[in-house]
Amino acid sequence: xxxxxxxxxxxxxxxxxxxxxxxxxxxxxxxxxxxxxxxxxxxxxxxxxxxxxxxxxxxxxxxxxxxxxxxxxxxxxxxxxxxxxxxxxxxxxxxxxxxxxxxxxxxxxxxxxxxxxxxxxxxxxxxxxxxxxxxxxxxxxxxxxxxxxxxxxxxxxxxxxxxxxxxxxxxxxxxxxxxxxxxxxxxxxxxxxxxxxxxxxxxxxxxxxxxxxxxxxxxxxxxxxxxxxxxxxxxxxxxxxxxxxxxxxxxxxxxxxxxxxxxxxxxxxxxxxxxxxxxxxxxxxxxxxxxxxxxxxxxxxxxxxxxxxxxxxxxxxxxxxxxxxxxxxxxxxxxxxxxxxxxxxxxxxxxxxxxxxxxxxxxxxxxxxxxxxxxxxxxxxxxxxxxxxxxxxxxxxxxxxxxxxxxxxxxxxxxxxxxxxxxxxxxxxxxxxxxxxxxxxxxxxxxxxxxxxxxxxxxxxxxxxxxxxxxxxxxxxxxxxxxxxxxxxxx
Amino acid sequence: xxxxxxxxxxxxxxxxxxxxxxxxxxxxxxxxxxxxxxxxxxxxxxxxxxxxxxxxxxxxxxxxxxxxxxxxxxxxxxxxxxxxxxxxxxxxxxxxxxxxxxxxxxxxxxxxxxxxxxxxxxxxxxxxxxxxxxxxxxxxxxxxxxxxxxxxxxxxxxxxxxxxxxxxxxxxxxxxxxxxxxxxxxxxxxxxxxxxxxxxxxxxxxxxxxxxxxxxxxxxxxxxxxxxxxxxxxxxxxxxxxxxxxxxxxxxxxxxxxxxxxxxxxxxxxxxxxxxxxxxxxxxxxxxxxxxxxxxxxxxxxxxxxxxxxxxxxxxxxxxxxxxxxxxxxxxxxxxxxxxxxxxxxxxxxxxxxxxxxxxxxxxxxxxxxxxxxxxxxxxxxxxxxxxxxxxxxxxxxxxxxxxxxxxxxxxxxxxxxxxxxxxxxxxxxxxxxxxxxxxxxxxxxxxxxxxxxxxxxxxxxxxxxxxxxxxxxxxxxxxxxxxxxxxxxx
Ligand SMILES: [Zn+2]
Ligand SMILES: [Zn+2]
Numbered sequence: 001x002x003x004x005x006x007x008x009x010x011x012x013x014x015x016x017x018x019x020x021x022x023x024x025x026x027x028x029x030x031x032x033x034x035x036x037x038x039x040x041x042x043x044x045x046x047x048x049x050x051x052x053x054x055x056x057x058x059x060x061x062x063x064x065x066x067x068x069x070x071x072x073x074x075x076x077x078x079x080x081x082x083x084x085x086x087x088x089x090x091x092x093x094x095x096x097x098x099x100x101x102x103x104x105x106x107x108x109x110x111x112x113x114x115x116x117x118x119x120x121x122x123x124x125x126x127x128x129x130x131x132x133x134x135x136x137x138x139x140x141x142x143x144x145x146x147x148x149x150x151x152x153x154x155x156x157x158x159x160x161x162x163x164x165x166x167x168x169x170x171x172x173x174x175x176x177x178x179x180x181x182x183x184x185x186x187x188x189x190x191x192x193x194x195x196x197x198x199x200x201x202x203x204x205x206x207x208x209x210x211x212x213x214x215x216x217x218x219x220x221x222x223x224x225x226x227x228x229x230x231x232x233x234x235x236x237x238x239x240x241x242x243x244x245x246x247x248x249x250x251x252x253x254x255x256x257x258x259x260x261x262x263x264x265x266x267x268x269x270x271x272x273x274x275x276x277x278x279x280x281x282x283x284x285x286x287x288x289x290x291x292x293x294x295x296x297x298x299x300x301x302x303x304x305x306x307x308x309x310x311x312x313x314x315x316x317x318x319x320x321x322x323x324x325x326x327x328x329x330x331x332x333x334x335x336x337x338x339x340x341x342x343x344x345x346x347x348x349x350x351x352x353x354x355x356x357x358x359x360x361x362x363x364x365x366x367x368x369x370x371x372x373x374x375x376x377x378x379x380x381x382x383x384x385x386x387x388x389x390x391x392x393x394x395x396x397x398x399x400x401x402x403x404x405x406x407x408x409x410x411x412x413x414x415x416x417x418x419x420x421x422x423x424x425x426x427x428x429x430x431x432x433x434x435x436x437x438x439x440x441x442x443x444x445x446x447x448x449x450x451x452x453x454x455x456x457x458x459x460x461x462x463x464x465x466x467x468x469x470x471x472x473x474x475x476x477x478x479x480x481x482x483x484x485x486x487x488x489x490x491x
Numbered sequence: 492x493x494x495x496x497x498x499x500x501x502x503x504x505x506x507x508x509x510x511x512x513x514x515x516x517x518x519x520x521x522x523x524x525x526x527x528x529x530x531x532x533x534x535x536x537x538x539x540x541x542x543x544x545x546x547x548x549x550x551x552x553x554x555x556x557x558x559x560x561x562x563x564x565x566x567x568x569x570x571x572x573x574x575x576x577x578x579x580x581x582x583x584x585x586x587x588x589x590x591x592x593x594x595x596x597x598x599x600x601x602x603x604x605x606x607x608x609x610x611x612x613x614x615x616x617x618x619x620x621x622x623x624x625x626x627x628x629x630x631x632x633x634x635x636x637x638x639x640x641x642x643x644x645x646x647x648x649x650x651x652x653x654x655x656x657x658x659x660x661x662x663x664x665x666x667x668x669x670x671x672x673x674x675x676x677x678x679x680x681x682x683x684x685x686x687x688x689x690x691x692x693x694x695x696x697x698x699x700x701x702x703x704x705x706x707x708x709x710x711x712x713x714x715x716x717x718x719x720x721x722x723x724x725x726x727x728x729x730x731x732x733x734x735x736x737x738x739x740x741x742x743x744x745x746x747x748x749x750x751x752x753x754x755x756x757x758x759x760x761x762x763x764x765x766x767x768x769x770x771x772x773x774x775x776x777x778x779x780x781x782x783x784x785x786x787x788x789x790x791x792x793x794x795x796x797x798x799x800x801x802x803x804x805x806x807x808x809x810x811x812x813x814x815x816x817x818x819x820x821x822x823x824x825x826x827x828x829x830x831x832x833x834x835x836x837x838x839x840x841x842x843x844x845x846x847x848x849x850x851x852x853x854x855x856x857x858x859x860x861x862x863x864x865x866x867x868x869x870x871x872x873x874x875x876x877x878x879x880x881x882x883x884x885x886x887x888x889x890x891x892x893x894x895x896x897x898x899x900x901x902x903x904x905x906x907x908x909x910x911x912x913x914x915x916x917x918x919x920x921x922x923x924x925x926x927x928x929x930x931x932x933x934x935x936x937x938x939x940x941x942x943x944x945x946x947x948x949x950x951x952x953x954x955x956x957x958x959x960x961x962x963x964x965x966x967x968x969x970x971x972x973x974x975x976x977x978x979x980x981x982x
Contacts, residue, residue, distance in 0.1 A: 029623065030565055031610065034558035036623050039638060042555045064533045067525035068612075068643055068659050069581075072588070074521055076598045086588040090560075091600050092612065093584045095647040097563070097577040107567045109582050109609055118600055119522065121559075121583065121612075132520065132527050141834065147530060152559055152643065156586040168559050343632070 033160040033167030043300040069119035078252035084219020088156040090121040121154040130249040145177040163280035171275035184268035188244040191272040195240035204295035204408040210462025222246035231284040234435020236488040245269035292357025296400040308365035328393035441472035441481035524651035524658030534791040560610035569743035575710020579647040581612040612645040621740040636668040654771035662766035675759035679735040682763040686731035695786035695899035701953025713737035719952040722775040725926020727979035736760035783848025787891040799856035819884035932963035932972035
């Protein structure tokens with residue numbers, strides 16, 4: 001099955017596209033730019049959702065649901081936000097189809113069913129949500145509001161790519177309201193930490209936490225924080241954002257509250273989101289030329305066991321030995337599949353489970369049985385070893401933890417090897433072609449950032465939270481700078 | 492807080508609307524016919540989702556995701572389905588907004604960004620899914636496909652009502668493909684059973700399983716099965732449907748497979764769904780003039796404990812006693828809230844938790860503490876008793892089970908008392924005004940059903956699976972009939 005998967009070193013982009021398709025993660029649909037997320041891909045997304053949702057709830061958030069549509073007049077209320085999304089809005093203008101008299105058997109939009117006010121399919125929900133919050137908030141006692149929504153959103157992108165950039169995508173969007181600026185800023189940071197922890201502990205993807213420059217800020221936010229991950233081609237991928245909205249949306253929608261002291265003031269807001277884009281990050285961070293490499297914490301199947309048998313009698317004997325082992329593995333919360341289908345040969349199955357990224361594969365034949373051993377193969381390292389059947393379940397349980405840690409370690413080392421302190425413009429131009437994160441001084445202006453983007457296609461991915469104060473000069477203009485930012489090409 | 496909730500006996504409809512609002516379940520939004528599902532309401536829906544999703548997976552289904560939009564040409568491919576939904580479709584015609592030169596600061600649809608082909612916002616996903624399945628199915632080996640999707644759908648209803656009928660609603664839609672008619676029919680029945688079990692065991696709502704008459708069948712289905720529940724006003728509510736699609740969609744989208752014998756044939760299909768409408772059923776089946784009554788299996792909070800204290804010292808003493816009890820309750824999977832807020836008095840809290848339908852409320856003061864007792868109040872019966880603190884957690888655990896069973900029992904008795912075998916047209920006209928399920932003979936024609944609907948607003952809710960064969964004559968026409976069907980007015 002993995003035959004013909006393009007090599008990363010030859011065509012990284014083709015490798016990604018083919019992998020998404022062949023590993024049954026997603027495919028293009030009949031609707032321009034919209035994808036079908038297939039069952040195997042969706043089961044990974046479900047695991048992400050569950051883990052994130054648990055974390056949101058642990059930090060005091062609850063889920064709710066707001067309308068898919070935003071009336072145009074609400075959409076345009078927060079000017080910067082509207083400007084930022086207007087060019088990629090799907091717009092509902094009619095609410096009925098009718099028979100087409102000129103082409104019997106087909107339908108046409110009924111011109112008599114034109115909406116008085118057009119509805120925008122939400123590209124993000126700040127507008128509809130703040131318009132709702134207005135009615136929920138009178139006093140400081142009504143605050144904070146800590147709500148999250150799992151939803152689909154639509155942004156009419158011209159150039160789409162599965163998971164990374166699609167016209168419709170799935171995401172969660174948190175929208176919180178607070179009585180003080182400090183509290184809202186603390187929430188913004190807290191949710192960035194939630195995302196970073198999730199990315200590192202579940203996805204095994206190390207991330208840099210930081211602030212976006214003004215150029216890359218969310219339209220309508222005062223400050224955008226983000227986590228940035230490095231893909232295997234050295235490009236950056238923004239994996240999650242958390243926005244401090246200040247009082248922008250409160251002002252646009254006239255959301256005021258009475259403070260403890262009886263003073264009337266605008267409410268402070270945050271919003272934060274991650275999307276099915278994370279699937280793209282997961283795939284591109286770890287997978288190899290044989291297929292997916294999945295961290296155990298997000299793998300739909302942890303362990304597959306393939307019997308190597310001639311007749312049905314052999315199979316029955318193998319099954320007898322394997323059954324209690326499977327039971328023990330399941331008791332540890334491990335998902336095991338025993339693949340005894342006759343439709344395919346073991347070699348085919350090995351390749352298929354490699355393609356699908358199952359972290360551990362075990363194979364056992366009659367001779368193994370006689371010797372009391374089993375073959376254990378790791379997907380991440382592609383290494384194999386023969387292990388005693390005695391205690392194998394505990395061994396595999398520990399091995400899964402080791403794989404989770406090892407995948408993270410590998411990605412972290414890769415990032416280290418591809419992160420550079422760059423101090424001259426010549427160095428910059430040379431290094432950016434090879435990829436990686438370029439830590440450089442920057443004069444703090446949008447003009448310089450734009451010029452660098454024009455010249456090299458690199459943007460500021462973030463101003464890292466842990467950037468140390470140091471005197472330096474801007475890589476392009478030579479003007480003074482007090483800390484390094486990360487430049488990279490990005491998805 | 493519950494002050495002024497209208498009485499069911501006086502205005503059932505107003506009672507429902509007010510309850511939905513005051514219990515913080517949902518509210519109308521700025522978008523015509525679309526609701527906001529508030530956190531408390533959404534947490535009940537989440538519990539429904541989780542229970543249903545588990546059942547879908549137990550029966551071999553996996554989740555996936557298909558596009559929100561359906562290109563018009565695909566939408567019209569299955570003629571009956573298209574006809575059935577054409578009149579209530581939201582249609583996307585443009586993909587961009589631009590600044591309105593005539594009204595600075597506002598946006599307008601960009602006429603240059605008109606879509607070549609209009610996109611229908613899915614009212615249901617058969618079209619887009621069968622168009623996808625076409626590429627997934629070649630041989631019997633690719634079957635069955637057992638997929639479910641959790642999604643939002645839009646049907647532009649003119650008269651909307653929260654949860655019961657909204658322009659946008661949340662649902663799950665299962666779409667399966669099979670190599671034989673028998674297998675598809677068995678799937679249709681299996682999922683109806685899943686819905687019935689869920690309604691009865693989780694929602695504590697007894698349901699009648701049956702077939703829809705041709706008039707009420709899903710557009711594009713060969714046969715529609717349904718579960719019907721009785722509300723407290725004697726009206727019926729369709730709580731879930733499961734459709735045998737025959738080969739209709741396979742033919743419309745040219746989905747063929749090669750059988751084991753090498754024969755080419757069209758694929759057989761089913762689809763089945765339940766929606767946020769279930770919230771309406773849950774509310775209307777059990778709640779009373781004081782507010783919500785929730786079955787414990789779907790209650791976001793199972794138990795609330797209210798301390799009755801003067802000073803903070805008393806509160807500390809009460810807390811000390813309550814803490815281990817709460818811990819024990821949690822160990823049984825019970826969600827407990829200890830409400831020691833000073834913002835409201837106990838009486839206010841009692842009314843509030845009654846309104847919210849928390850199944851068990853406990854109250855404890857200093858004298859109770861000295862006597863080693865606690866007051867336990869049941870939401871469903873509104874009865875109170877004083878119980879020893881010793882063993883209280885186990886007592887409450889059992890009580891929750893008893894409440895679950897008792898709510899179901901009450902609803903079942905109500906349905907029995909309001910189900911009638913009606914044999915004459917005069918009886919029918921009289922009884923239908925009082926409400927209830929009328930089991931009557933019917934001549935099997937759409938004409939008769941329509942006439943009865945015109946005359947009485949009653950429709951055939953279903954032809955029950957367990958209707959016994961008996962000779963009779965149609966309630967309206969006197970023509971022969973072999974079994975009774977259920978007529979009722981319906982939501
Ligand atoms: Zn075999
Ligand atoms: Zn107090």
